Each structure stands twice: as C-alpha cells, then as structure tokens.
Amino acid sequence: MANPILIQSPDQLEFTTFTQKLRELMQSGYTLLHCFGSDEGLMYALLGKSGDVQLLCSTFPPGKEYSALTVDFPAFSMYERSLYEDYGIRAWGHPQLKVLKAFTDDHADHNDYNFLASESPALHEVGVGPVHAGVIEPGHFRFICRGEIVEHLEIKLGYQHRGVERLMLKGDIRTKNCLAESIAGDTSIGHALAWCLVLEGLAGTKAAGFHTRMIALELERIAMHLSVLSALSADVAYIMGQNMFAALRTTVINSSLAICGSRFGKRWLTPGGVNYSISKAQADTLSKTMEEVRIQVTDCCEALFNSSSVLSRFDDTGILKIQDALALGLTGITAKSSGIFTDARMDYPLSDEISFTALCENSGDVWARAHLRYREIIQSLDLVSRNLERLDPSAQLCVALEDFAPDSIACGIVEGYRGRIVHLCKTDPAGKPLWYKILDPSFTNWQALALVMRNGQISDFPICNKSFDLSYSGSDL
Amino acid sequence: MFELIKARLRHGYQAIPNPLQAQINPAFPGCPFLAADADLPALAALCPTGAFSEKGLDLGKCTFCGACQRKYPEMIDFKPDFRLASDSREALYIAPGTQYQARFASPNTKLFQRSFALRNVSAGGCNACELELGASTNVNFDMGRYGIEIVASPRHADALILTGPISRSMAEALAETWKAIPAPKCLILCGCCAISGGVFAPSVQLDRSFLAHWPASIYIPGCPTHPLSIVHAIHSFMGAK
Numbered sequence: 179m180a181n182p183i184l185i186q187s188p189d190q191l192e193f194t195t196f197t198q199k200l201r202e203l204m205q206s207g208y209t210l211l212h213c214f215g216s217d218e219g220l221m222y223a224l225l226g227k228s229g230d231v232q233l234l235c236s237t238f239p240p241g242k243e244y245s246a247l248t249v250d251f252p253a254f255s256m257y258e259r260s261l262y263e264d265y266g267i268r269a270w271g272h273p274q275l276k277v278l279k280a281f282t283d284d285h286a287d288h289n290d291y292n293f294l295a296s297e298s299p300a301l302h303e304v305g306v307g308p309v310h311a312g313v314i315e316p317g318h319f320r321f322i323c324r325g326e327i328v329e330h331l332e333i334k335l336g337y338q339h340r341g342v343e344r345l346m347l348k349g350d351i352r353t354k355n356c357l358a359e360s361i362a363g364d365t366s367i368g369h370a371l372a373w374c375l376v377l378e379g380l381a382g383t384k385a386a387g388f389h390t391r392m393i394a395l396e397l398e399r400i401a402m403h404l405s406v407l408s409a410l411s412a413d414v415a416y417i418m419g420q421n422m423f424a425a426l427r428t429t430v431i432n433s434s435l436a437i438c439g440s441r442f443g444k445r446w447l448t449p450g451g452v453n454y455s456i457s458k459a460q461a462d463t464l465s466k467t468m469e470e471v472r473i474q475v476t477d478c479c480e481a482l483f484n485s486s487s488v489l490s491r492f493d494d495t496g497i498l499k500i501q502d503a504l505a506l507g508l509t510g511i512t513a514k515s516s517g518i519f520t521d522a523r524m525d526y527p528l529s530d531e532i533s534f535t536a537l538c539e540n541s542g543d544v545w546a547r548a549h550l551r552y553r554e555i556i557q558s559l560d561l562v563s564r565n566l567e568r569l570d571p572s573a574q575l576c577v578a579l580e581d582f583a584p585d586s587i588a589c590g591i592v593e594g595y596r597g598r599i600v601h602l603c604k605t606d607p608a609g610k611p612l613w614y615k616i617l618d619p620s621f622t623n624w625q626a627l628a629l630v631m632r633n634g635q636i637s638d639f640p641i642c643n644k645s646f647d648l649s650y651s652g653s654d655l
Numbered sequence: 656m657f658e659l660i661k662a663r664l665r666h667g668y669q670a671i672p673n674p675l676q677a678q679i680n681p682a683f684p685g686c687p688f689l690a691a692d693a694d695l696p697a698l699a700a701l702c703p704t705g706a707f708s709e710k711g712l713d714l715g716k717c718t719f720c721g722a723c724q725r726k727y728p729e730m731i732d733f734k735p736d737f738r739l740a741s742d743s744r745e746a747l748y749i750a751p752g753t754q755y756q757a758r759f760a761s762p763n764t765k766l767f768q769r770s771f772a773l774r775n776v777s778a779g780g781c782n783a784c785e786l787e788l789g790a791s792t793n794v795n796f797d798m799g800r801y802g803i804e805i806v807a808s809p810r811h812a813d814a815l816i817l818t819g820p821i822s823r824s825m826a827e828a829l830a831e832t833w834k835a836i837p838a839p840k841c842l843i844l845c846g847c848c849a850i851s852g853g854v855f856a857p858s859v860q861l862d863r864s865f866l867a868h869w870p871a872s873i874y875i876p877g878c879p880t881h882p883l884s885i886v887h888a889i890h891s892f893m894g895a896k
Contacts, residue, residue, distance in 0.1 A: 308824075308825065309828050309832050311808075312789075313788050314777065314785060315777045316777055316825055336824055338779055338819075338822055338825075339860055340822050340858050341860035344858070348857055355703065355722075356704070356718045356854045360781040360853070362781060363780075363781030363783025363784070364781075364782045364783065364786060366783065421794045425666070425669040425795055428669075435683060437682065439682045439683055439721065440719075441879075444718075444878065444879075445720045474666060477661055651779070
C-alpha cells in the first residue's frame, strides 16, 4: 500500500450505517487513525490495519446527538470531545464530554472550565500552570491528592491554540513550509514531511530526495530522544547524564545545520523533494560524526542504565498498562514501551526499499520509555547510515507538483519521534483545498500521562511527564 | 561508576570557548546583505511572512526560510553571522544596498551588568525557540558564565523573555507573569513569532495587545533563534565590560 494515500471522496453514509461500520472495523482489529468533523457538515473516521486504510464519511448525526462510541471504544474519547467543541455534536454517555481548548470563536475563557472536583476533606487539589517553572510550553495540570498520593490528574490544554488548520488554507497551500514546520517546532521534519506527502498525494507526484528525507527524519528522532534522556537525567539529579546527552544532541542538530542551515531541519524539506541535498563531502562528515555519536551514546547509556540511583527512580514509576494503551489507541514511544508492536515506518512504509521492524519494551514504566529511546537512537543511527549508502548526490533535488486531483482526499502518515503523525487534505471539484486536518500523536497520548499518575507520588510527576515528552502546540494546533 | 568515568573521558571538553566570537557553520543563514538593485516586489512575492516591503527587508518578520536566497542568490545573501539582535524594532529593517548589523545603541545602564535573571513565557511558541533558549544554558553555550540565568519564579527575574506569537489564551497569563516581576524589569522578544507574529500573524487566534503597552528592550530574530544569537543579544544588552 502506498503512503501518501489518495482517496476519491468517499460516499456519505447514513449516520447509523457509519457508526455500525465503525464498530465492525474496530472489532475486526482496525486502529483508529483519526476522527474529525468538517465545515461541510460531515464527520470522517480514518482507520487502518496492516497496510489497509479505510476512510468512512457521514453526515452529522440527526439533531447533532448520538450515543458515544467512547463507551465501547475509548480510542474515540478525545475525538468525540473535539467534535463536541468544534461542531457542538453531543456524544451521550461520554464520561468526560468537555471542551479541550475552552474556546469559542471570539472568546477564550479558561476560568470557566469545569474541572473534576471533590468535597472530601481528606483530599486537596494542586494546580500547576499554564506558566511552568522551566522553559517549556504552557498547559495546566490539576491534581487531586490524598496526601502525597495522586488520586486523579486532569490535563487542561488549549493555551497554544494558534489556528494552524485554518491558516493552512489562507493563500497557496504549497507555500506553507514554515507553517507546517511550526505545528510543533520540535517535530519540524515529521510534520513538514506529512504535509509534503499530502500535497504530493493530491498532485500524484513522486517526490525526489527520498533518502535525504529519511536521514532528516531520523536525525530529528535521534536529537529529540537525546533531549529527553538529558531532561530525564536532570529530573533524577543525574547531572553528568544531563550534560552529556545535551552536548550529544548539540552535535546531532549541528549536523542538520551543516546541511540545511537549521538545527531543527526547518527549510530542509519541500513538496516534491528537498531544498538541500547531501553532498559527498557532507555525507562523509555526517557518517563520521554519527559513528562517534553511536560510541558516545552507548557509553553514556551504559552508565545511565547501570546507575542504581537512576534505576531506583526509573523502575516501576508511571506504569502504563498495555490494555490501557491499546484501548486508548495510543502510538509512538508511549505505546511501544508498553509492548504494543506498532510504528508507522512499519505499518505504513514510505518505500519498500529499506526494511524496518519496530522496537518494543514490556514494562511500560519510565525505565521502558527511557530505554526504548536509547535503543531507537541506535536503530536510527543504523537507518541514517543505510540511507547514506543509498544516497545519490547527483539526483534531482525536487520535482514540480502537478495540479491537485479534484474532489479527493489525500492522507500522509509519518512516524515522528513521538509517534504517528497524520495529515489529511480534501480538495473541492476545482482541485482547491477545502479543509486541512492535522493529528499529532500527543493529542491522544496525553491521556497516558493522566492515567499513570493515578496512585503515584505527586513528586513523580516531572519524570513521568518527561518520559512521555508530549507536545502542547502539536495537540492544541 | 567505571562506565561513567569511561563515558566522561571520551566525551571530553564541550564548552565553546568564547560564544561571542564563535565560528558558526557557513551553512547558517544569519545577517543578510540586500543588494542595492534587489527587485523587492519579486522577493516579496516569494516571502511567506511578508518580510519584504518597499523599505527593504524586515528581519523581525523573516523566518530565514531561504526561499528568496535560493531563487535570487544575487539579490540577497544570508551571511553566517549569528549577531542578529538589536535593541529597537526599527533597527531590524534593512534597506537595499546595506549589510545588516546588530545594533545596541544605548547599552543598558549599570543595572544588569554582571547578573541578569530571565523568566521565560512561551505564549503559543512551537517549542523550537523554547528548546534553543534552554540550550543556551547547556554545557556548549553556557550563558551562565556571563551571569545570565533562567529562573523559575518571576519574583526572581530581571526580564521576561517571550517566545511565541502570543496565543489568545496565553495573553492573560503573560500579563500576570509580567506583573509579578519586580521593577526595574525589561522585556525580551525571542524569535520571529514573538517580534511580529511570524507565520501566525494572520491568525485570529492571537492577542498581541500586551506588546502595545510594554516596549521591548531586545529583539532577537530567528526561527528559531540560535543559542549563539541569544547569548550575544543578552550579553550586548547588559553592556558588561
């Protein structure tokens, strides 16, 4: 199956047929990839199962009410909240049908948000954010605690909402490189690649520079995993790890800068190919640098994962059970660390040229998420060198895009360093983009953080949060 | 224990000896030169953030995406110079025929010469400027050597360093944080989004009214800002000898 996927606009089903089909697909092992409404008054659900992708479409339910799919399939939870907020569709029976961004079109009032509360004198509440103590993005966390123990955590985001999906449609969508790279700046390459795939899918263009793109994507993964390992080390007062991983990340992102001019790989990709290729000399330098990074990462991680003080904090902290991760349809490091064998590079490959098998851990704790990052760094270093070998420095940088197919929907799926990124775009009968939809893995994965905090120590919150390392801007859009 | 010593020995010394004079990779797009005969309308047509006007190039809007340079390398050239910041908004405009140069017209009073504490507020920032600001404190760039530190509480801060275009839902939190910083205090705009709204400028989901009330003391262009640009900017502002 090809990725990007081009789909003729699907038939509009009756709402009852739509939900019935959804239930059948979910029961036969399909994964929910995205579910959203559009201004046309339609609801869409994108599902996938080992190579097969299904897009279902329906009109809004009569009276904008129906009984929640979340009850049987918790994976719909966040999407049904989003449908409620954006289009006023009520999913009855949803355990938590509240807005996500606390927003109406002309007014933002976070003070009206209805947090879960308890009047029990044995419990107290702790509120954190939106401005945090460190240099991170804004979000609000509300804990209900019994002494030091967290009974419940509610995560309230929306502070980062910039209206990205609507901005995509202002002006020519082919010139939105900078916007795509800023959906979540730490995943510039992941989101830019998904955006490129969608446009190439609509245009029916086979892009140039495949191997350069894969190198960019893996460099981003290596750099950001190192960033998380550095932050995790800092949170358990393992200062040597904090400094060494941060310096290694500098080495990796400076390698991106040497090629495209940006440490985050901004401006590297473009629809139809890449803006900057990797010359023979650059490839040799990159190859040598990555070899040194491999040795040092291995040394540093051997030290980290053999330190008893680190292990006593990582082990058994913040355990995410596999059944919860499966039910909520989580992806990326979050899911793989709990034993779910999933990875967009394997499930929806961009090419058959380089085989790929996902890595997993079983314990679902902070240790698993940290250790999986270590193994993925090594795996990504392998992928970089395999792509470097196949690099053709004389190849064309970029091919021009054809006109967009009319009345079609294109979908691009990319495994960013956090997990599965999905972008979709629909064109009208004239081939003009009608809507653009973005899904960052953080949108659903935030639920994992709230789950693992239950019955945990409130003082474990920072390392649990870091171990998932989720995006605020990617979630709020 | 021995693993750690082994790793540390291999790792070596990572600090950049003098970040103010560091050599940066020639691929880095920094201070631009705009040719005297540059075809401004043609450049403007390529620019995703409308940084070109009849006045020239506005570095406060530029995302350094390179679209103009790739198409018209003879008209505009981004030199590998990270000294991008200035202390006034006007200084960020580059007229045709000029080479951009960082400008700190009036180095700050003696207030912050040896110690400068920053409190970051990310207001719709995409986490790229935030990561670069964090990186400014790491072992490589280590701006702590100049007495510049990032503090957890606004009560301990001398300056608010803003990243992001100011999303509507962060406007209140930003104003509250600013209020909580004791005077004398200053405002630093870090990155294209903070200075001009950047790619998000046309969005109705921004509320930039805060900036109409409080003038900024430092403008650091970039998308994201390079840590060397950040260190240079703040150090220049402090006016340390």
